[in-house]
Amino acid sequence: MGIFNSKNPILNDKTVDRVGTVDSLGGDQLLTRAGEGEVMTINGAINKTLMLFGLLMVTSVISFAAPSKILLWGGLFGGIAVLFIAHKNPQKAPILAPIYALVEGLFVGSASAMYAMAFDGIILQAVTLTFGALLAMLVLYRSGLITVTQKFKSGVMMATGAIMFVYLISIIGHFVGFNVPFIHDSTPLGIGISVVIIGVACMNLLIDFDFFEKAEQNRAPKYMEWMAGMGLLVTLVWLYIEMLRLLAKLQSD
Numbered sequence: 071m072g073i074f075n076s077k078n079p080i081l082n083d084k085t086v087d088r089v090g091t092v093d094s095l096g097g098d099q100l101l102t103r104a105g106e107g108e109v110m111t112i113n114g115a116i117n118k119t120l121m122l123f124g125l126l127m128v129t130s131v132i133s134f135a136a137p138s139k140i141l142l143w144g145g146l147f148g149g150i151a152v153l154f155i156a157h158k159n160p161q162k163a164p165i166l167a168p169i170y171a172l173v174e175g176l177f178v179g180s181a182s183a184m185y186a187m188a189f190d191g192i193i194l195q196a197v198t199l200t201f202g203a204l205l206a207m208l209v210l211y212r213s214g215l216i217t218v219t220q221k222f223k224s225g226v227m228m229a230t231g232a233i234m235f236v237y238l239i240s241i242i243g244h245f246v247g248f249n250v251p252f253i254h255d256s257t258p259l260g261i262g263i264s265v266v267i268i269g270v271a272c273m274n275l276l277i278d279f280d281f282f283e284k285a286e287q288n289r290a291p292k293y294m295e296w297m298a299g300m301g302l303l304v305t306l307v308w309l310y311i312e313m314l315r316l317l318a319k320l321q322s323d
Contacts, residue, residue, distance in 0.1 A: 110290040110298070112282050118299035122171040126303065129175030130182065137183035145177025156300065163296035170300055174307055185314045189321050196313040203268075203309060207275040218280040226273045233267055254315075256322040264316040271309040278302045 133141045152170040156163055185192050210216050240250040252260050278301055285294050 108292050110285050110292055110294045112286050114292070115282050115285075115295040115298040118167070118295045119302050122167055122296075122299045122303050123306075125168055125171035126175040126178065126307075129172050130179035133176045133179030134183045134186075135179075137180040139180075141176040142180040142184075143177075145173050145175070145180065148173040149177060153300075153304065156297065160297050161291075161293055163293050163300065167296040167300040171303060174303070178307055178310070181311060181314065185318055189318055192314060192317050192321070195317055196310055199313045199317075200306065200310045203272050203313075204275060204306065207272050208279065211276050211279045216276055218276050222273075223277055223280075226270065226277060229270045230274060233270060256319040261316065261319050264312060264319060268309065268312045268316060271305060271312055274305045275302075275309070278305055 129145075133145070149170055152166055152173060156166040156170065159166070182193050182196075185196075211218070216222075236250060236253060240253060243249055253263055254260065278298075281301065282298050285298060
């Protein structure tokens with residue numbers, strides 16, 4: 071249940087390069103008509119992220135109350151499909167980002183309900199740890215203790231891609247009848263693997279923060295606020311699911 075957003079193709083430098091900047095798109099005319107509103111800002115991206123999170127919570131609550139494998143897998147693969155379309159058509163992000171949040175909420179709510187049935191108090195613990203990690207990474211980023219260089223991004227993307235591949239094999243195995251060893255085990259090795267995956271997810275948060283900042287500096291088009299919000303939501307959902315998996319391993323007999 072970690073594959074859905076492992077690599078997060080939404081937030082990277084190539085995305086900004088591909089869509090261009092307001093200036094390269096005739097920004098002088100746009101700004102004359104609409105002021106600074108046509109340019110992406112960090113505050114605007116934060117607001118979009120909060121709106122998307124609210125939409126995700128709506129469908130999460132619904133699917134949590136009536137969990138099913140249809141909602142679980144439908145939300146998972148539906149979210150992947152929307153992300154793929156958004157990556158190819160970032161100009162449509164104002165429409166696709168809310169759709170992604172609603173669809174992904176079906177997955178999050180169903181997965182949460184299934185864990186909650188097996189482990190008491192696990193949801194609150196996972197939510198607390200997820201937002202604790204978010205705040206910790208934000209402090210590290212703002213303090214400059216970790217610098218998001220191109221080499222850093224390349225290393226994180228390689229690690230995330232490897233995780234995505236392993237989870238893809240695991241999902242295929244779920245349907246055809248085999249298990250990938252260790253990653254789902256409650257052994258010390260299985261727990262260690264989950265800790266490493268959570269660490270990689272946290273590193274992705276730093277890349278997300280850097281994208282917010284770089285996109286504003288490069289005067290990316292306004293619709294990139296939705297892309298930025300969707301990309302951060304991708305990482306947060308992944309991190310939350312990984313927290314659930316780690317806590318479940320720790321609480322297993």
